[in-house]
Amino acid sequence: MMPIGPLMIEHRLIERMIDVMGEEVKIFDERQKLDFEFVEMAVDFIRTYADRCHHGEEEDILFRELRVKKLIEEHRNTLEELIEEHRWGRKTTLKLVEANKNYMHGTEKAMSTVIDCMKSLVQFYPKHIEKEDKHFFIPCMGYFSEAEQQAILREEWEFDRSLIHEKYKNVVVAVEKALTSRSL
Ligand SMILES: [Fe+2]
Numbered sequence: 001m002m003p004i005g006p007l008m009i010e011h012r013l014i015e016r017m018i019d020v021m022g023e024e025v026k027i028f029d030e031r032q033k034l035d036f037e038f039v040e041m042a043v044d045f046i047r048t049y050a051d052r053c054h055h056g057e058e059e060d061i062l063f064r065e066l067r068v069k070k071l072i073e074e075h076r077n078t079l080e081e082l083i084e085e086h087r088w089g090r091k092t093t094l095k096l097v098e099a100n101k102n103y104m105h106g107t108e109k110a111m112s113t114v115i116d117c118m119k120s121l122v123q124f125y126p127k128h129i130e131k132e133d134k135h136f137f138i139p140c141m142g143y144f145s146e147a148e149q150q151a152i153l154r155e156e157w158e159f160d161r162s163l164i165h166e167k168y169k170n171v172v173v174a175v176e177k178a179l180t181s182r183s184l
């Protein structure tokens, strides 16, 4: 498998979540009411899976390796655009998290920010994914030898593995904290 294989498989799951978010946001808009628990879950998916795991693999492994290659101008520009788009995605998700918290705490007017951010993310992800899948990933494989591709692929598996440990370590830390605060 080429090292872009796992990344493209991850794109398909991100698209499925984005499709659901697109449908949910339409309902929020029609009813002028949010399901803040859905938003929390969607945000957790975006932050953990789409950003920490998927964008992490792209930036910390594939893009890092591409940076040391002599890329043609078009590819170098696309690489910078993709990184900038990841930053935009993080900023918009953070804004969404904050607006959703405000809504949960009774600030009605935070609803329009939640809806706007969700609509922006729903528009953003398919375009970002298409740029990677159709215009960047495949041509970029030409910069790597077979051995280099396999090394990147191995590093991607390793990256996924360490994320599982990180996620569940955080779960244990969170339940320990909750227990301590209950017994105070
Ligand atoms: Fe990306």
Ligand SMILES: [Fe+2]
Binding pocket: 007, 011, 054, 055, 058, 129, 132
């Ligand atoms: Fe991607």
